[in-house]
Amino acid sequence: NLQIARPKGYRVSWHANPAVEPHHFGQSHPMKPWRLTLTKQLVMAYGMHHAMDLYLARAATYEEMADFHERDYLDFLQQIMPGDIDKPEQADNVVRFNFGDDCPIFDGLYSYCSLYAGGTVDAARKLCNDQSDIAINWSGGLHHAKKAEASGFCYVNDIVLGTLQLLRHHPRVMYIDIDVHHGDGVEQAFWSTDRVLTVSFHKYDKDNFFPGTGAREDTGPAHPLNPGAHHAINVPLNDGIDDESYIALFKEVIGACAIVLQCGADSLGCDRLGCFNLNVRAHGACVAYTKTFGMPLLVVGGGGYTPRNVSRAWAHETSILVEADNIIDSTIPDSVAFRNHFGPDFSLFPPLSEMRKLDNKNTRAYLEGLVEAVHEQLRYIKG
Numbered sequence: 001n002l003q004i005a006r007p008k009g010y011r012v013s014w015h016a017n018p019a020v021e022p023h024h025f026g027q028s029h030p031m032k033p034w035r036l037t038l039t040k041q042l043v044m045a046y047g048m049h050h051a052m053d054l055y056l057a058r059a060a061t062y063e064e065m066a067d068f069h070e071r072d073y074l075d076f077l078q079q080i081m082p083g084d085i086d087k088p089e090q091a092d093n094v095v096r097f098n099f100g101d102d103c104p105i106f107d108g109l110y111s112y113c114s115l116y117a118g119g120t121v122d123a124a125r126k127l128c129n130d131q132s133d134i135a136i137n138w139s140g141g142l143h144h145a146k147k148a149e150a151s152g153f154c155y156v157n158d159i160v161l162g163t164l165q166l167l168r169h170h171p172r173v174m175y176i177d178i179d180v181h182h183g184d185g186v187e188q189a190f191w192s193t194d195r196v197l198t199v200s201f202h203k204y205d206k207d208n209f210f211p212g213t214g215a216r217e218d219t220g221p222a223h224p225l226n227p228g229a230h231h232a233i234n235v236p237l238n239d240g241i242d243d244e245s246y247i248a249l250f251k252e253v254i255g256a257c258a259i260v261l262q263c264g265a266d267s268l269g270c271d272r273l274g275c276f277n278l279n280v281r282a283h284g285a286c287v288a289y290t291k292t293f294g295m296p297l298l299v300v301g302g303g304g305y306t307p308r309n310v311s312r313a314w315a316h317e318t319s320i321l322v323e324a325d326n327i328i329d330s331t332i333p334d335s336v337a338f339r340n341h342f343g344p345d346f347s348l349f350p351p352l353s354e355m356r357k358l359d360n361k362n363t364r365a366y367l368e369g370l371v372e373a374v375h376e377q378l379r380y381i382k383g
């Protein structure tokens with residue numbers, strides 16, 4: 001078994017609770033918490049757990065979640081049971097809080113939410129107490145949840161809760177979102193403050209791709225007296241964006257001072273819901289670039305609907321964060337549990353961009369226009 005030396009430069013912490021993993025959204029639902037089991041198995045088979053401090057995540061308390069969420073909503077989340085959804089007395093709240101096919105009510109829902117949220121709050125606190133430099137919670141990253149509304153497989157917005165913790169110690173936080181979907185819940189939560197700069201890269205098609213928000217011109221409330229003006233950066237993309245143009249775009253847009261990085265793996269090629277064409281290494285290159293800033297870094301998961309590739313990406317990204325990416329073998333270890341999921345190639349880096357070739361509908365001129373527009377916007381912020 002490979003022994004990985006603890007990185008000298010950075011202290012990396014891993015925040016997880018295995019009780020998140022057995023939850024089921026339903027047979028046909030694309031969100032599979034089991035992908036976290038697969039990720040953990042890969043990370044352990046590579047021996048990366050030796051290079052991190054491992055913490056069992058606590059459940060976030062009701063009061064912690066009420067830092068962002070309305071109590072009415074949390075009360076509903078806490079008491080609703082799977083059989084209740086069709087009860088007439090619950091109908092108003094089910095509609096008001098947006099439960100249904102995307103956000104089903106399943107067994108243990110409140111426990112699932114409080115555990116993934118607790119992981120991100122714990123991770124943020126470790127950074128604030130200077131007990132960690134890079135804190136990872138792959139079960140978090142649920143960026144669509146609103147103050148009093150579930151949305152897009154997300155119920156509690158752990159990213160907002162983690163960011164609120166960071167704001168207690170850091171004057172400013174930068175939020176970067178490489179999930180294929182727009183990070184609307186985080187953007188909306190910090191829409192009116194200049195202390196959080198949100199940046200989301202996503203597929204944008206107002207009428208045909210969830211959630212339909214995140215146009216380039218949506219940059220924060222326009223009023224000159226509002227401090228949040230210009231503090232939302234949206235990078236709307238078309239289908240099939242490839243490694244080279246995505247990495248170049250990411251580097252052009254992201255400057256210094258990154259803190260919260262959402263690593264939704266549905267921007268990989270061959271994702272069940274996503275429509276980009278990225279390989280595991282390119283997704284990881286965005287993580288590696290963000291790490292070069294040397295700022296305290298909170299890393300969370302997010303989307304990702306082809307579990308074998310989600311776990312490949314998040315294991316690879318863990319190796320980048322613990323500085324073991326040059327040491328580990330690209331062949332998946334024989335010892336990994338569920339190894340059959342990684343066949344026939346058993347590689348950490350299968351050629352995803354070749355396996356379901358999508359036309360790259362992002363022309364060079366379109367991407368250059370995006371970079372220019374973002375740089376123009378940043379001039380307002382850098383002041």
Ligand code: V1S
Nearest residue numbers: 028029030101102143152153179181210266273302303304
């Ligand atoms: N794309 C997509 C998609 N697929 C589903 C879905 C499919 C089968 C099911 F049994 C249940 C749901 N829902 C959607 C999207 C939501 C995507 C959320 C992404 C989350 C994240 O990766 O960003 C972060 C974890 N919902 C929709 O497109 C809405 C509908 C418009 C179509 C699907 N039906 C089920 C609801 C309404």
Ligand code: CA
Nearest residue numbers: 177179181201
């Ligand atoms: Ca995104």
Ligand code: ZN
Nearest residue numbers: 179181266303
């Ligand atoms: Zn997504």
